[in-house]
Amino acid sequence: MTTIKVHGSPLSTATMRVTATLYEKQIEFEFVDINLRNGDHKKEPFISLNPFGQVPAFEDGDLKLFESRAITQYIDHEYGDKGTKLTISDSKKKAIMGLWSEVESHHFDQVATKLVWELGFKPLFEIPLDTKIVEENEAKLDSILNVYEKRLSESKYLGGESFTLVDLHHLPCLHYLMKSQIKKLFESRPYVSAWVADITARPAWSKVIAMIPI
């Protein structure tokens, strides 16, 4: 019996970050589906798990966590010897990995989540696009990907020479962006394009996608 519970939505990018990590580490978990349309994430019992009312929330025994990147790091730390190694041991290389983790969190994600909302979710809910937001964020993403192209020409993965949480944290937004007009920004850059193809082909990632209801 597993001690791990993930409370979230299979469609949510932040939830997918956590399930991807659990699949990579080959750890069993119970998934508690939170109905976002009903607003269940803003009510009890969910609110006691995350007072900010955002999915996912996570339990491992009596440890309760929220914030997807804190959860993924906990999983990788606690279950270090299981499944894929998602971090780097050498202290200086780990610092570089930490740097690119912040880049994803502060630069990439700020822009990508706005584009995912506009181009991935609004059409599902039949809400009209805000073309100004799309244009502004497409331009910002273009600049960020210039930096990524240079980095990936020097390093096989974003965090270093191996696949780590840094790359994994990008996967959920990439899933939506690569189905939209934004994919051209990735496909036009050889190193970025190869990196996207590589990380999205991972078997653990396909298990995360399989959770999304059609």
Added chain:
Amino acid sequence: MALKIYGLAMSTNTTRAMICLHEKEVDFELVPVNVFASEHKLPPFLNKNPFGLIPVLEDDDLTLFESRAITSYVAEKFKEIGPDLIRHKDIKEASLVKMWTEVESHYYDPAVSPIIYEYFVAPFQGQEPNKTVIETNMEKLKIVLDVYEAKLSTTKYLAGDFYSLADLSHISETHYFMQTPCASMINERIHVKAWWEDISSRPAFQKVVGGMTFGQNDQK
């Protein structure tokens, strides 16, 4: 060779890194970057940080940017010196520190920074503070501070009854925020206020606070 921090004494992100270095009693040199002359947007600085932002840390052959990556590295490297900012011996405590550091990064900072900008930076550009921006972000901050008030009524600091990187990450931006008319949002919440008075009185912060001025005290 001593560590170098490239940045500015009044920058919130630079001081976040410096406070951490002082907590760990690490000698370092602050190398000023002339952002007013756009030095941070040109080589050679751009070779250190391709995003053209301060601070940058140099430790021998290691170059790091992103202030929270810098503080993580420093806290880890010098974990046996000074306060245990990352709770490295206890995975659960360590994960709670990471969680509240993420909260600062994703909730607190995005609400507080635009308010600081409107009161401190906009006047330098000859603009009045934008009331809509301020009000919108005060609404967001209210939600965050209510969560903090509830949490800090159960533990002395954010991650537990121990001072950590999660608390440290808040100091620089809160210092400026407390000089704006919005400071009442912190003062009217007893536990948040007590927490702020505690963390801002730490000697490590006192070593950097003197440099944290935009010259606002010189304005009439």
